[in-house]
Amino acid sequence: MIFELEGETGFRQREAAIIDELTQQPGLVLATGGGAVVTPANRRYLAERGTVVYLETSVDRQLARTRHDKNRPLLQTANPQARLAELLAQRDPLYREIADIIANTDHGKPNTVVKAIVSQLKSSPQSSYGRT
Numbered sequence: 001m002i003f004e005l006e007g008e009t010g011f012r013q014r015e016a017a018i019i020d021e022l023t024q025q026p027g028l029v030l031a032t033g034g035g036a037v038v039t040p041a042n043r044r045y046l047a048e049r050g051t052v053v054y055l056e057t058s059v060d061r062q063l064a065r066t067r068h069d070k071n072r073p074l075l076q077t078a079n080p081q082a083r084l085a086e087l088l089a090q091r092d093p094l095y096r097e098i099a100d101i102i103a104n105t106d107h108g109k110p111n112t113v114v115k116a117i118v119s120q121l122k123s124s125p126q127s128s129y130g131r132t
Helices: 002-022 034-038 040-049 059-066 080-098 110-123
Strands: 053-056 101-104
Touching: 002 034, 002 040, 034 040, 034 080, 040 080, 053 080, 059 080, 101 110
Parallel strands: 053 101
Antiparallel strands: none
C-alpha cells in the first residue's frame, strides 16, 4: 500500500526510520526486506548495531519463490526474472559489504540453513549469541 501511495522513495524513508529504531534495541532479530541495503544509513545501522546474516539466493530460486506473489511491487513487470537479476546485481555487493555470515538458501531445507547459521554464530567472535 505504501508503494502505491508514496512510491519506492516513501517506502525506503519509512523503512530507514524503522530500521534505525529497531536496531537500537538489544537482543532483537530483524528480518529486513531485500532492498533495505540500498540505503547507506540502513547498511550502517545494521553493520554497526548487530550481526548481519545474508541469506543468499539465486535468481532462479527467487523467481520460484515469488512467482505467484502479487504483493511484490518491484516484480510486477513483464520480465520478473530480468528484474530479479538486476536487483541481485545491485544488492549482492551491498549485502556482502556488511554481512558477518553468508548462508546460501538455494538447496538446504530451512532447518539445515538455520543450523548452519547458528553454528557460525556460536563460533563468531563478534556475535553475542549464546552469551549471558
